[in-house]
Amino acid sequence: MPQREFEITIGKTGEVELHVKGIKGRGCLEAVKMFEQIVGEMKSQEQTGEFYEPEEQVQYRVDQRH
C-alpha cells in the first residue's frame, strides 16, 4: 500500500519549509498546491530527481479473439 509523507518545519517566524516525499510527477504538484491553500504564498520551490520520474501506471492490453 503506497503512502504519502510530508516533513514540515514551521520556523519561529511562521515560515513553512515543506519536504514532499515519495510522490512523483503531477501528484507532487498537487501536494504542493494543497499546502499553498493551507499555509499561504509560495516563496521558493525546488524539485529533486524523483519529481521528474513518471508516475507509476498500470497498462492493460486487450486482445480481441474471434
Add this chain to the structure above:
Amino acid sequence: MSAVCILTPVVIMAWPAFSAAVVAAAGSLGWQMAAEARDQLAATVQPGSARVQLEIERSEVVTNQLGRDQRIAVSREGVTVTFSRDARGQAALCVTGHGQSDETLRALGEELSQAVVQQYVYQKLMDEMRARGFNVVEEEVNADRSIRLKVRHWEN
C-alpha cells in the same frame, strides 16, 4: 524526496482563534495575560513610557462583531503588548513599557507577533492535515524554536 518548498504564511482567522493563538504564543515565551486590556493600556501609557505600534503582515482578523472593541493584552517585566484588530481588519499590536527604548520594545513585539503567527500556522496545519486523514507520526520543537512535524497518509 520529490520537492522542497518554502511557504510564507497568510494569516486569516476569526477573533476567537486569533486571541487563542496570542494566549498560546505568549505563554510559551513567559508573558502573562494582563487583567483587562484597556485598563492595562491606560496604566502603562504614563509620562516617560515608550510606545511602539506594529502590525502583522499578510493578516486579516475576521469578526462579525462590528464596532466592538476587541483587544487582548499580555505583559512581562513591565512591558505590555496589546493585540487588536485595526480599522482595515489587519492584526495590530501596541507595545508599551516604562524606561525601555523603542528598539527594545520593537524587538519584543516582533518576537511575540512571530510566535503568534507560528502558533496560528501550527494549529491550522494540525487541523487541516487531520481533516485530510493524515497522522502526525513525529513532532518536536527544535532549539531554535522551530517546530518539525512529520505527517503520513496511507493510500487505499
